[in-house]
Amino acid sequence: MCAGGVHVPARPRLTARRLRLAVELRKMRERAGMTATEAARALGTSQGQLSNVESARFGVSPERVRALAGIYSCPDQVFVDCLVAVATDKTFGWWESYREVLPSGLLDLAELEHHATAVRTAYTSHMPGLLQTADHAREIFRHVIPAPTPPEVEHRVSHRVKRQGVLYGADPTPYRTVVHEAALRMRVGGRDVARAQLRHLIDMGERDHITVRVLPFDVGAFPGSGQSINYLHGSVPQLDTAQLDQFHGPVLLDAEAHLEKYRLLLDTVEATALTPEKSRDLILAIAQDL
Structure with a gap:
């Protein structure tokens, strides 16, 4: 033209x-x-x-x-x-194959994760998507409203599993997450699925590029409680993105004031959480109690 x-x-x-x-x-x-x-x-x-x-x-x-x-x-x-x-960049990412079957917000998140130089997250009531087992994710998606069909559930599960590819390979993306104890104690899918999910969380936390911290119940109130946050670092700070999980779908934020706020919030939550070592011990104890 x-x-x-x-x-x-x-x-x-x-x-x-x-x-x-x-x-x-x-x-x-x-x-x-x-x-x-x-x-x-x-x-x-x-x-x-x-x-x-x-x-x-x-x-x-x-x-x-x-x-x-x-x-x-x-x-x-x-x-x-x-x-x-x-x-x-004219790359046709793997996520584009889901464009006709999944909401665009899920594709946007996969695209941003693929290009991120690092990812930080904080979750209160859910396991981090990048650290979920397929069985755990499947159970979560079965409870989406309006109720999805079985094929829709499987599309979402396979999409989530493919998203996790950023954590594997020769040059995996550095990943840090804080998970509240409430999320650890939810028996999503029953005892066996929940136990397998906790052990997967422990195993992933052993990788050099992944840090898992837990916010125990006894910390009481903390900044951002009730809000799930994904913070995706761009190639420069100006291109960072904060993604919030809302009931109606993912929300992307890129205003400088928003980015500064969520960086500070994640810094504060990480400082409040247990060390990776103590977090591992608590996760293991919860798994053994199931």
């Missing part, structure tokens, strides 16, 4: 990273104090074309990203290079 002699990339499949790229380009323009009309004129295109890029209705080439960064006088070259990498 061409407009005024300027090539406009075809509309891409809207993914979490593509949308984030569009959002960051808009933020960059706003920080430069430029209107969309002024920026479009400097770029040699129309305000409508630029608005379509900033809303992710149109794709944007790596060259266009660098041109916009130059127009906006962005001083952070590392940040610009990371945006260019997103614009360059």
Whole structure:
């Protein structure tokens, strides 16, 4: 597609990273104090074309990203290079095969985890998704409202298991989680499934790149109680994402104030939790009591 002699990339499949790229380009323009009309004129295109890029209705080439960064006088070259990498990446991730059968929010989370440089989580009433056994996940998904069909349950289980691939392989993603004792004591799927889940949590916590901490009941109130948090580190801090589990589906947050808040919250929760060694002992004791 061409407009005024300027090539406009075809509309891409809207993914979490593509949308984030569009959002960051808009933020960059706003920080430069430029209107969309002024920026479009400097770029040699129309305000409508630029608005379509900033809303992710149109794709944007790596060259266009660098041109916009130059127009906006962005001083952070590392940040610009990371945006260019997103614009360059045409990867069709494994999660795309689930686009017709699962909610888009689940695909967004898998995509962000795949590209994350590190992942931190905190869970109060559930086991971390990346550390769930297939049997545990299957039981959780059976209780989704509205009730899913058996094939839908299996789609969700296989998707969750594939997400866990980031924790394996030659270059696994560093992962830190805090799990409340309440989640450990829930007998999801009965004694055998619950015991197997706890032992899997212990085994995964033994891996060098995985840290599992427990918040015991006796800590009382703590920041963020009742809220499940996934914090996905981007290639630079500006591209971090906080993901919250809500009843209606995952919510992604990328505003600087939100990111700072959830980093601080996770720091505080980790400092409140037991050490990895004491956490392991408590998990083992709970498993033995089942």
